[in-house]
Amino acid sequence: MPELPEVETVRRGLAPVMEGARFDKVLAHRGDLRWPLPKDFVKRLEGQTVTGLGRRAKYLLADLSSGEVLVMHLGMSGSFRVALNSVETFSGNYYHDRSKDEAHDLVVFRMSSGATVRFNDPRRFGSMKLVPRTELDDEPQLRGLGPEPLGNAFDAAMLAKAFEGKSTSLKAALLDQRNVAGLGNIYVCEALSRSRLSPKRKASTIADRKGAPNERAEKLADAIKAVLNDAIAAGGSSLRDHRRTDGSLGDFQHNFRVYDREGQRCPTPGCGGTIKRIVQNGRSTFFCPVCQK
Numbered sequence: 001m002p003e004l005p006e007v008e009t010v011r012r013g014l015a016p017v018m019e020g021a022r023f024d025k026v027l028a029h030r031g032d033l034r035w036p037l038p039k040d041f042v043k044r045l046e047g048q049t050v051t052g053l054g055r056r057a058k059y060l061l062a063d064l065s066s067g068e069v070l071v072m073h074l075g076m077s078g079s080f081r082v083a084l085n086s087v088e089t090f091s092g093n094y095y096h097d098r099s100k101d102e103a104h105d106l107v108v109f110r111m112s113s114g115a116t117v118r119f120n121d122p123r124r125f126g127s128m129k130l131v132p133r134t135e136l137d138d139e140p141q142l143r144g145l146g147p148e149p150l151g152n153a154f155d156a157a158m159l160a161k162a163f164e165g166k167s168t169s170l171k172a173a174l175l176d177q178r179n180v181a182g183l184g185n186i187y188v189c190e191a192l193s194r195s196r197l198s199p200k201r202k203a204s205t206i207a208d209r210k211g212a213p214n215e216r217a218e219k220l221a222d223a224i225k226a227v228l229n230d231a232i233a234a235g236g237s238s239l240r241d242h243r244r245t246d247g248s249l250g251d252f253q254h255n256f257r258v259y260d261r262e263g264q265r266c267p268t269p270g271c272g273g274t275i276k277r278i279v280q281n282g283r284s285t286f287f288c289p290v291c292q293k
Contacts, residue, residue: 002074004149004182005231007058010080013091015053017082017115018062022049025110033106034075034127044068044130045109057145057181061136068130071141075125081105083116091117145181149224154180156217159224160207163217170206170220171199171280180224186259187227189286193257194223196268198292199278199285230255258286266291 002010026042038044049065062070080091107128109117119126131139146162147154162179163170173179174188183191192199197206197216206217213221234255257267262277266288273290 002058003184003187004055004058005187005228007060007074007182008055008232010074010091011053011055011060013082013089014060014080014117017084017111017113017117018050018109019053020050021111021113021115022047023109024112025108027108027110028106029108030106030124032124033121034073034125035129037107037128038130041128041130045070056142057148057177058184059141063133067133069133069136071127071129071131071136071139072119073127073141075121075123075127077123078119078121078126081118081120083118084114144178146177146179147181149180149182150228154221154225156206156213156221159221160213160217161211163203164207164211166203168203169199169280170197170201170203171285173203174224175281175283183224185283185285186256187224187231189259190227190257191220191223192287192292193268194227195219196291196293198289199280199287201293258288261286 023045026045028037028042031037044066045064048068050062050070051065052063054061054063058073060072062072064070082089082091104120104122105118106121106124106126107119109119111117119128127141129139129141136142147158159180163173166173168176170192171188174183174191175185177183189199195216197220206214206220208214258275261275264275266273266275268288268291271288271291273288275286276289278285278287
């Protein structure tokens with residue numbers, strides 16, 4: 001599933017053709033994605049202008065002139081294709097080609113900008129919902145999400161407070177969207193490597209007995225921000241199915257320190273360790289057992 005950097009690259013690719021543009025025509029070729037489309041979905045979109053296109057965790061949020069918000073999630077196989085001036089490109093960056101089979105173009109937006117935006121999702125794990133802006137904080141998909149790791153308020157103190165007293169592993173705590181929004185398996189592994197912290201370490205060990213951040217929390221918060229910013233700058237990671245709006249592949253996978261590098265030498269200078277793979281909560285974890293303590 002695309003993680004925060006990949007969803008952010010999709011947002012940036014869609015923004016030029018959707019922000020400030022009106023939905024001239026909406027086609028819903030199926031009445032359901034992961035869940036049924038909202039009642040009167042087409043009618044509630046057509047004629048409305050996208051006043052802003054944002055992101056919350058792994059969700060895309062299109063603010064509409066009607067006061068509603070179109071909440072979109074890519075799911076496992078969802079992707080956007082943008083056609084403008086007879087040139088069609090992907091919005092996002094995918095390693096294995098995303099489907100171009102029009103049979104899987106489940107929702108199509110024809111925008112006043114001249115662009116046609118197609119949402120293609122063979123597995124139908126993606127979703128689209130219309131939620132009043134005033135009720136967005138109570139939306140079940142968004143309610144309870146933790147802080148944005150790239151937000152101004154996110155720091156070591158916030159991270160330490162969230163992990164205070166937790167006996168779960170640091171890896172599991174970071175993947176819990178209630179603690180930090182938008183982090184996934186790839187970037188958690190990479191952030192832990194950069195901060196030289198073991199994924200098996202108890203989450204509570206980044207805080208002192210009073211819940212104040214220690215040096216581990218400082219390093220981890222900095223590493224999370226750095227790895228996400230680096231990944232966004234590289235256009236995301238091209239693992240399995242992520243492609244940018246221009247159809248090119250993201251480059252961050254070439255900068256992985258540990259993810260999917262089992263058996264390779266640790267890149268930390270002077271370490272000499274070998275990357276190991278273990279399974280935690282059903283997910284692969286890659287780390288260096290020598291320098292990550």
